[in-house]
Amino acid sequence: MFDKILIANRGEIALRVLRACKELGVPTVAVHSTADADAMHVRLADESVCIGPPPARDSYLNVYSILAACEITGADAVHPGYGFLSENARFAEILGEHKIHFIGPKPEHIRLMGDKIEAKRTAKKLGIPVVPGSEGGVTTDEEAFKVAKEIGFPLIVKAAAGGGGRGMKVALTEDELPLALSTARTEAKAAFGDDAVYLEKYLQIPRHIEVQILGDGRGNAVHLGERDCSLQRRHQKVWEESPSPALNAEMRSSIGEVCAKAMREMNYLGVGTIEFLFENGEFYFIEMNTRIQVEHPVTEMITEIDLILEQIRVASGAELSLTQDTVTFNGHAIECRINAENAVTFQPSPGRITQYHPPGGLGVRVDSAAYAGYTIPPYYDSLMGKLIVHGKTRTECLMRLRRALDEFVVDGVQTTLPLFRTLVRNPSIIDGDYSIHWLEKWLASGG
Ligand code: ADP
Numbered sequence: 001m002f003d004k005i006l007i008a009n010r011g012e013i014a015l016r017v018l019r020a021c022k023e024l025g026v027p028t029v030a031v032h033s034t035a036d037a038d039a040m041h042v043r044l045a046d047e048s049v050c051i052g053p054p055p056a057r058d059s060y061l062n063v064y065s066i067l068a069a070c071e072i073t074g075a076d077a078v079h080p081g082y083g084f085l086s087e088n089a090r091f092a093e094i095l096g097e098h099k100i101h102f103i104g105p106k107p108e109h110i111r112l113m114g115d116k117i118e119a120k121r122t123a124k125k126l127g128i129p130v131v132p133g134s135e136g137g138v139t140t141d142e143e144a145f146k147v148a149k150e151i152g153f154p155l156i157v158k159a160a161a162g163g164g165g166r167g168m169k170v171a172l173t174e175d176e177l178p179l180a181l182s183t184a185r186t187e188a189k190a191a192f193g194d195d196a197v198y199l200e201k202y203l204q205i206p207r208h209i210e211v212q213i214l215g216d217g218r219g220n221a222v223h224l225g226e227r228d229c230s231l232q233r234r235h236q237k238v239w240e241e242s243p244s245p246a247l248n249a250e251m252r253s254s255i256g257e258v259c260a261k262a263m264r265e266m267n268y269l270g271v272g273t274i275e276f277l278f279e280n281g282e283f284y285f286i287e288m289n290t291r292i293q294v295e296h297p298v299t300e301m302i303t304e305i306d307l308i309l310e311q312i313r314v315a316s317g318a319e320l321s322l323t324q325d326t327v328t329f330n331g332h333a334i335e336c337r338i339n340a341e342n343a344v345t346f347q348p349s350p351g352r353i354t355q356y357h358p359p360g361g362l363g364v365r366v367d368s369a370a371y372a373g374y375t376i377p378p379y380y381d382s383l384m385g386k387l388i389v390h391g392k393t394r395t396e397c398l399m400r401l402r403r404a405l406d407e408f409v410v411d412g413v414q415t416t417l418p419l420f421r422t423l424v425r426n427p428s429i430i431d432g433d434y435s436i437h438w439l440e441k442w443l444a445s446g447g
Helices: 011-024 040-044 063-073 089-097 107-114 116-125 141-151 174-192 249-266 296-303 307-315 394-407 417-423 438-444
Strands: 005-007 028-033 047-052 077-079 155-159 168-171 197-201 207-216 221-233 236-242 269-279 282-289 332-339 355-357 364-368 383-391 409-411
Touching: 005 011, 005 063, 011 028, 011 040, 011 307, 011 364, 011 383, 028 040, 028 063, 047 063, 063 089, 077 307, 089 107, 107 116, 107 282, 116 197, 116 282, 141 155, 141 174, 141 197, 155 174, 168 174, 174 197, 207 249, 207 307, 221 249, 221 296, 221 438, 236 296, 236 417, 249 269, 269 307, 296 307, 296 332, 296 364, 296 383, 332 394, 332 417, 383 394, 394 417
Parallel strands: 005 028, 005 077, 028 047
Antiparallel strands: 155 168, 155 197, 207 221, 207 269, 221 236, 236 332, 269 282, 332 383, 355 409, 364 383
């Protein structure tokens, strides 16, 4: 096991990683910007180092400050959390060059999956079903029209370096294609510094279903079931649940096994998520994320497997302690991402939390770094915390979620709690009958 783990992140995920380290008995180092000096993970870590001013590029994204913090404290491993440097292959390599372990996949796998065109090509080779689309990148209108002829409309133009729902443009007809292509390229260049784009068939009413995998880099890998993340706003997940209301046990184990087999073939190390769109009983790969995801707790709740702990164990060189037949799925879990935002306009609402009372009781988990008196800084994302609820059945889970949401008190800042209180009572949500477009349509119709 590692001697000391530096947590290169902030907010709820920094606290989540810290908890796993404590349970493993490994000393921790928190790093923080000047805006986060009062953060909960900083208070609870064994040591802390200020790595720069508030803007992320000068602190949480500053590779050399983080490296210096490792050297000062003697940390021999870095957990990157999600976002920031978590999918930066160069960061993983630089740590390696300094004999510091990156708690994540091998750099070549991060790089491969970070290029969505290459990722799709690899997925296809490994026997994972993909969305029909262009074979590789598309640059000219002629190339785009050629692909359109083969797969038809509507089409979606996507950035090869895309992430966070950015750099995507839909073309419903031939007339819209040139503009979709040029705007997607311009946006991709501006957002990611890379204007490579590709085309995909635009699926009409799919669900977003993703498979959690875990590998040890020595040819062992398992899948830990799926998460249904179809409730989205602007391609960003809002509510996630497992199991998916749309899958049966047979579908779960067959897509899960396809993914686990692919990971065994790759010798994949660490946790990862293989994302699919699901329509008319078919799965279509869209991308793979090579990090721990925001919504990982729903999987933890139904499998009782601590994903961060397993991630640290395999990164330290341990063999996978699980086999597929020891993984069991119990009950149902739902996560709500509670943002410090106005629940109607979604305008961020940073500021001081005056009162904070999280819900409790059986089957209720709150992953949040918030506390009464804490000031949410305006510099970072608006995730205030995640409420995750477990029940023996989906119905029990929904009733528990309802009461947990009603118990949750956050004063001083606005939150999206009221949105979830309405959603949990909506008949379509109760029936599990929603696609990736449901939430936006419902919001547009006035909720
Ligand atoms: P990002 O990496 O930016 O999150 P993804 O490829 O994971 O991008 O897609 C994010 C979301 O965009 C999906 O969950 C889905 O809602 C929508 N989307 C992406 N590709 C398609 C497609 N081919 N058809 C329909 N919707 C899509």
